Amino acid sequence: MSLSDADIATILLTLRLATTVTILLLIMATPLAWWLARTQSWFKGPISAIVALPLVLPPTVLGFYLLLAMGPNGAIGQFTQALGLGTLPFTFWGLVVASMVYSLPFVVQPIQNAIEAIGNRPIEAAATLGAGPIDRFFTVVLPLAKPGFMTATILGFAHTVGEFGIVLMIGGSIPSETRVVSVQIYDHVEALEYAQAHVLSGVMIGFSFLVLLALYTFQRKRKAVGMTYGR
Amino acid sequence: MVVKTGSLKVIQARFQLSYAKQAKAHFNLDLDIEIPGQGVTAIFGASGSGKTSLLRCIAGLEKSTSGCLSVNGELWQDTSVFVPTHKRSLGYVFQEASLFEHLTAMGNLRYAIKRNNQTAKPELLEQVISVMGIESILSQYPQQLSGGERQRVAIARSLLSQPKLLLMDEPLASLDNTRKHEILPYLERLRSSFNIPILYVSHAVDEIVRLADHAVIMQQGKVIAQGGVTELFSRTDLPLGVSNEVGAILDCKVVEKDEQWHLMRVAFEGGELWLPNVENKQNTTQRVRVLASDVSLTLSAHSDSSILNVLSGEIVDIINDQNPAMTLVRLKVGSSYLLARLTHKSLQKLGLVTGQNIWIQIKSAAIVR
Structure with missing residues (x-):
């Protein structure tokens, strides 16, 4: 039994989704993680709690509110309609937005930990040597926090591949648009196509194992700070 | 400002x-x-x-x-x-x-x-x-x-x-x-x-x-x-660290080298000292630190003492040390200052008071630079 064309399409879609989400999250989570790592503000607690909410909430709760927000009467929906983009639910970009919310803590926290571990001193030392803020970020913070960024990338990608509930609620199951691997497996099982469900599930187990193996091997090799995440 | x-x-x-x-x-x-x-x-x-x-x-x-x-x-x-x-x-x-x-x-x-x-x-x-x-x-x-x-x-x-x-x-x-x-x-x-x-x-x-x-x-x-x-560290009114580390600093010029006894004569503003010769130092100016505990006072100049460096000076200040047995005496030699750490007992025995002229014996002095 090999993969059908439809199965391969879902795998490609899943990879496209996870890649898009990971790239966008790295760009957005880095300033947030930077702020959380260095602020003395009173807002640090509440913001940290909000970032961590997807860790504890059922995906259906997030899915429900995102569906309302992105719908024709929701705030995001009104905004996307005003831009002439229509509404996001049951589209690829709707999935991207939902996945970003869902995977946010998995990307923010490793980066935040890594930046906190660097501390103030190397940044101050760079300033006294004439490096401006942006220079300091790219030449001191980024290289020193690299293990944290690696962890964030791996976890963000893997977690997006592994989601189901929020995808089903926001995306449904539209071939080549929102039907990702986890949804395809669900459809196979519903249709009693156990053989196909086996193959896809096997692929997922293999993929997840390899990703986690890579993560922990990498963590063991570089016993660097900010790396012991995901245990 | x-x-x-x-x-x-x-x-x-x-x-x-x-x-x-x-x-x-x-x-x-x-x-x-x-x-x-x-x-x-x-x-x-x-x-x-x-x-x-x-x-x-x-x-x-x-x-x-x-x-x-x-x-x-x-x-x-x-x-x-x-x-x-x-x-x-x-x-x-x-x-x-x-x-x-x-x-x-x-x-x-x-x-x-x-x-x-x-x-x-x-x-x-x-x-x-x-x-x-x-x-x-x-x-x-x-x-x-x-x-x-x-x-x-x-x-x-x-x-x-x-x-x-x-x-x-x-x-x-x-x-x-x-x-x-x-x-x-x-x-x-x-x-x-x-x-x-x-x-x-x-x-x-x-x-x-x-x-x-x-x-x-x-x-x-x-x-x-x-x-x-040099001026600050010969003052007695400042918290300059542990009392047995207190000492005056003199900036000196080397004026003579005595090869026979391996000594050199250095001059500071107000007096001269004999110090062990330092061969490897090229510079002719030397900073010398005289610890207060290496300085003793006598009322008359002794010629029967092993102490090589005897200077004449004036007592300008006497203060209590952190240790209740000790006092710190500030001495003026020419335009430079030295410190001596004495016991209260010796101070009383010699009847030392501010303004008095006195002989100063320096047991050792360290070249710090």
Whole structure:
């Protein structure tokens, strides 16, 4: 039994989704993680709690509110309609937005930990040597926090591949648009196509194992700070 | 304070800073000083006296609520101006080396060179590397270096941005005694090889007397005295550390060498001393430290004593020592000062009073630089 064309399409879609989400999250989570790592503000607690909410909430709760927000009467929906983009639910970009919310803590926290571990001193030392803020970020913070960024990338990608509930609620199951691997497996099982469900599930187990193996091997090799995440 | 822009060779600093240190009570830094814009100025005081805060304010790493700072005619801060740290031409050596762990020693040096916006002389890198003695460790990463080596690389790195002011925050404090003595000669070479004004924070008297020309004494966030090192360290009214380390400092000139007895005669303002000859020292000026506990007083000049150095002087002050048995006597010899640490009993036995002329016996004196 090999993969059908439809199965391969879902795998490609899943990879496209996870890649898009990971790239966008790295760009957005880095300033947030930077702020959380260095602020003395009173807002640090509440913001940290909000970032961590997807860790504890059922995906259906997030899915429900995102569906309302992105719908024709929701705030995001009104905004996307005003831009002439229509509404996001049951589209690829709707999935991207939902996945970003869902995977946010998995990307923010490793980066935040890594930046906190660097501390103030190397940044101050760079300033006294004439490096401006942006220079300091790219030449001191980024290289020193690299293990944290690696962890964030791996976890963000893997977690997006592994989601189901929020995808089903926001995306449904539209071939080549929102039907990702986890949804395809669900459809196979519903249709009693156990053989196909086996193959896809096997692929997922293999993929997840390899990703986690890579993560922990990498963590063991570089016993660097900010790396012991995901245990 | 009016900042006289264009007034060269002087650092004018006024800072007011007040913040609650984590566990401790409220801390206030409040000072207004003028420091020579050349040579080595020591900032001396007990821990918690605000030395590091002052240095961080000068570097712009700490934003004081109200402050004014000009360095050799360049305005770095006042009510409307705050030049950010990376635009101030300064070098900063932290207590811990604070090298970039992801770069080699050479990588750390290059980091400074790249960001130095002055046209650096090509021989500067070579000179800095040789003065700091780090030729053999340039390809190593900070984790592979010893504490002393790391600190030497850090000092070299700070020099390569060609700073107009070098700030050193207890650069030896994190090192053990052996390493400390390993680095002190490099700091002396740094002082004589590069013409950069240095502010050197320390609570170690022996480092200051070896390196500094000028000193600022701090206590609880305030400056309580400042002046030449020789003058300050012969004063009895300042908290200058543990009492058995108290001693006067004399800047001397070598006037005669006695090859037969391996001695040399040095002259200071007001008198002369015989000291063991130092062969390897080229310079003819020597800084000599005379510990108060090595000085004794007699009412008449003895010729039957083994003590070689006997001077005539006047008692200018007598104060109580931290130890209830002891007193500290300040003596004037010509225009220089010496300190003697005596027991209360001897003081009474000899009937010593202020203004009295006295013979001063110096048992030993150490050449500190």
